[in-house]
Amino acid sequence: xxxxxxxxxxxxxxxxxxxxxxxxxxxxxxxxxxxxxxxxxxxxxxxxxxxxxxxxxxxxxxxxxxxxxxxxxxxxxxxxxxxxxxxxxxxxxxxxxxxxxxxxxxxxxxxxxxxxxxxxxxxxxxxxxxxxxxxxxxxxxxxxxxxxxxxxxxxxxxxxxxxxxxxxxxxxxxxxxxxxxxxxxxxxxxxxxxxxxxxxxxxxxxxxxxxxxxxxxxxxxxxxx
Numbered sequence: 001x002x003x004x005x006x007x008x009x010x011x012x013x014x015x016x017x018x019x020x021x022x023x024x025x026x027x028x029x030x031x032x033x034x035x036x037x038x039x040x041x042x043x044x045x046x047x048x049x050x051x052x053x054x055x056x057x058x059x060x061x062x063x064x065x066x067x068x069x070x071x072x073x074x075x076x077x078x079x080x081x082x083x084x085x086x087x088x089x090x091x092x093x094x095x096x097x098x099x100x101x102x103x104x105x106x107x108x109x110x111x112x113x114x115x116x117x118x119x120x121x122x123x124x125x126x127x128x129x130x131x132x133x134x135x136x137x138x139x140x141x142x143x144x145x146x147x148x149x150x151x152x153x154x155x156x157x158x159x160x161x162x163x164x165x166x167x168x169x170x171x172x173x174x175x176x177x178x179x180x181x182x183x184x185x186x187x188x189x190x191x192x193x194x195x196x197x198x199x200x201x202x203x204x205x206x207x208x209x210x211x212x213x214x215x216x217x218x219x220x221x222x223x224x225x
Contacts, residue, residue, distance in 0.1 A: 009043040036096025113152035119189035142170035160187040
């Protein structure tokens with residue numbers, strides 16, 4: 001059963017940079033809700049409640065129940081602006097979703113059973129996660145909060161691609177429709193020594209010495225006065 005994630009907001013009429021600054025000083029965050037064949041709506045959300053919600057993975061990928069003045073709207077977070085060094089959220093964009101229209105959203109990848117796989121139990125093997133999230137397309141009711149990638153059979157030398165991910169019913173990866181070049185690697189297992197050889201810089205013995213010509217060696221002729 002899907003979990004409901006509730007965010008409470010209040011409608012606002014004051015807009016502009018000055019109004020936004022006043023909101024932030026009062027402990028609130030300005031936000032906008034748009035899409036869903038409705039007019040955009042400016043809202044404000046209590047910062048501390050929002051900050052706690054933002055510490056959860058679901059805040060960025062799940063459909064949220066945004067209650068604006070008591071009226072609930074189904075939305076997805078589309079953009080969030082943070083202060084460069086303070087623990088402060090400055091602005092949010094929410095997209096309304098329609099239950100009968102497919103949407104696109106980025107979903108986290110959860111890698112499981114890596115430690116018990118042949119590669120995970122082999123000494124000197126490095127397993128790298130090339131992607132930690134993937135964009136999917138589906139109806140809102142089918143949107144997963146995350147997608148599990150089972151690595152129990154991962155062996156040394158294996159490369160796991162997007163096309164090998166087991167997707168929930170009703171969920172697709174749009175990138176795969178654009179050809180094999182979009183079937184990106186998401187997990188690579190290889191020996192550590194191979195990785196070291198690939199990233200090692202050339203030694204002085206491998207770098208050819210610069211040739212010195214007679215012109216380079218000869219001193220410059222004095223200028224005539």
